[in-house]
Amino acid sequence: MQYLAPSPAEIEAAVRVLFEEACFYRWFPIATDSYEAFAASDPIGVAELRGIAERMLMAASQAGSRARRV
Numbered sequence: 001m002q003y004l005a006p007s008p009a010e011i012e013a014a015v016r017v018l019f020e021e022a023c024f025y026r027w028f029p030i031a032t033d034s035y036e037a038f039a040a041s042d043p044i045g046v047a048e049l050r051g052i053a054e055r056m057l058m059a060a061s062q063a064g065s066r067a068r069r070v
Contacts, residue, residue, distance in 0.1 A: 006057035014053035015046070022049075 006014075019035045022028055032038040039046045 004061065006054055006061070010057055011050055011054050014057055015049045018049050018053055 016035055019038060023032065028038075032041075
């Protein structure tokens with residue numbers, strides 16, 4: 001079974017949640033004022049967060065599909 005990829009808006013929302021959690025837990029070596037400042041200064045970091053968020057959303061979608069079939 002093929003699962004739908006999350007929409008860009010869903011990925012963006014998840015990335016912002018990840019960013020806020022990363023700031024809270026001090027995962028970043030330098031304090032960042034905002035997601036926009038982070039995105040402007042670290043495009044690779046943003047791409048990595050987007051990839052993590054997309055994989056998490058896909059896994060959640062797959063888990064939800066499996067749960068509905070049971």
